[in-house]
Amino acid sequence: LADQAARMRQELNKYAYEYYVKDNPTVEDYVYDKLYHDLVAIEEKYPELITSDSPTQRVGGQVLQGFEKVVHDVPLYSLNDVFTKEEIVAFINRVKKELGENVTFVCELKIDGLSITLRYEDGLFVRGATRGDGTVGENITENLKTVRSIPLRLQEPLTIEVRGECFMPKKSFVTLNEKRDEAGQAIFANPRNAAAGSLRQLDPKVTATRNLDTFLYTVVDFGPLHVANQFTALNQLENVGFHVNHERRLCKNVEEIWEYIEEFQERRTTLPYEIDGVVIKVNDFHQQEELGFTVKAPRWAAAYKFPP
Numbered sequence: 001l002a003d004q005a006a007r008m009r010q011e012l013n014k015y016a017y018e019y020y021v022k023d024n025p026t027v028e029d030y031v032y033d034k035l036y037h038d039l040v041a042i043e044e045k046y047p048e049l050i051t052s053d054s055p056t057q058r059v060g061g062q063v064l065q066g067f068e069k070v071v072h073d074v075p076l077y078s079l080n081d082v083f084t085k086e087e088i089v090a091f092i093n094r095v096k097k098e099l100g101e102n103v104t105f106v107c108e109l110k111i112d113g114l115s116i117t118l119r120y121e122d123g124l125f126v127r128g129a130t131r132g133d134g135t136v137g138e139n140i141t142e143n144l145k146t147v148r149s150i151p152l153r154l155q156e157p158l159t160i161e162v163r164g165e166c167f168m169p170k171k172s173f174v175t176l177n178e179k180r181d182e183a184g185q186a187i188f189a190n191p192r193n194a195a196a197g198s199l200r201q202l203d204p205k206v207t208a209t210r211n212l213d214t215f216l217y218t219v220v221d222f223g224p225l226h227v228a229n230q231f232t233a234l235n236q237l238e239n240v241g242f243h244v245n246h247e248r249r250l251c252k253n254v255e256e257i258w259e260y261i262e263e264f265q266e267r268r269t270t271l272p273y274e275i276d277g278v279v280i281k282v283n284d285f286h287q288q289e290e291l292g293f294t295v296k297a298p299r300w301a302a303a304y305k306f307p308p
């Protein structure tokens with residue numbers, strides 16, 4: 001029976017990966033729901049068969065009295081903001097001055113959400129935390145377990161820490177505010193505040209109702225993923241189970257970067273999530289190491305902020 005429960009868990013986690021990460025479900029919802037309820041029945045009868053990566057454990061946490069502090073082994077740094085094409089040109093020129101002409105950049109969307117860091121040991125999700133001040137954050141593992149796109153077990157038994165954004169899709173934001181308005185509750189000003197409020201809930205059962213989502217964009221130590229640059233790292237992050245934003249693009253020069261920026265300034269209102277800019281990164285990890293960091297931010301990246 002233990003094997004049967006394990007097979008059901010694996011099947012459910014596969015369906016969830018296809019649905020939430022690959023955005024390409026292979027079964028109808030009722031198939032998932034039926035298998036889920038069959039697993040719940042087995043686990044209720046034989047609680048000793050319950051494991052931490054069972055989808056039935058996503059909304060299990062008790063109501064917390066408060067959040068523990070988490071000291072980040074590797075600080076969550078911030079990005080240098082730029083606001084004009086001239087500043088982008090200056091950034092690219094400075095990078096090429098130090099690295100030579102043979103540099104490729106990755107452009108990614110800057111999601112308007114909350115920075116989170118997720119720790120996995122042997123493939124199992126063990127801890128999730130907020131960025132906080134970059135050095136000390138809050139342990140919100142129980143709340144992050146309720147976010148369906150966060151895998152409870154990776155496709156490989158990796159021990160890694162990944163970072164990204166937790167956000168509330170625009171549609172969920174509108175529905176939530178409609179419900180709150182009808183209930184005479186204060187509405188949230190924007191999806192970012194709604195996501196922050198949802199993650200700061202002491203009761204995970206409330207967080208579970210908020211339809212939060214994630215996009216992961218970096219690994220603290222790329223070693224275990226065996227990747228040499230940001231673009232393949234993003235592909236690998238998706239392969240091992242994380243939700244990664246698909247609008248990433250390799251750019252060789254300012255023209256291609258500016259083209260990407262103009263495209264997403266245009267598409268911003270039609271995207272299902274809010275963005276506040278574009279992040280430009282040197283793609284190759286050795287070149288990133290060569291450039292290093294200033295006190296607060298990497299010298300190999302810049303965040304172009306859209307005009308308000």
Ligand SMILES: COc1nc2nc(N)nc(N)c2nc1C
Nearest residue numbers: 077078079108109110111217279
């Ligand atoms: C390399 O560091 C970063 N990379 C990022 N990438 C994206 N797409 N969005 C961010 N908000 C972001 N933030 C940081 C600190």
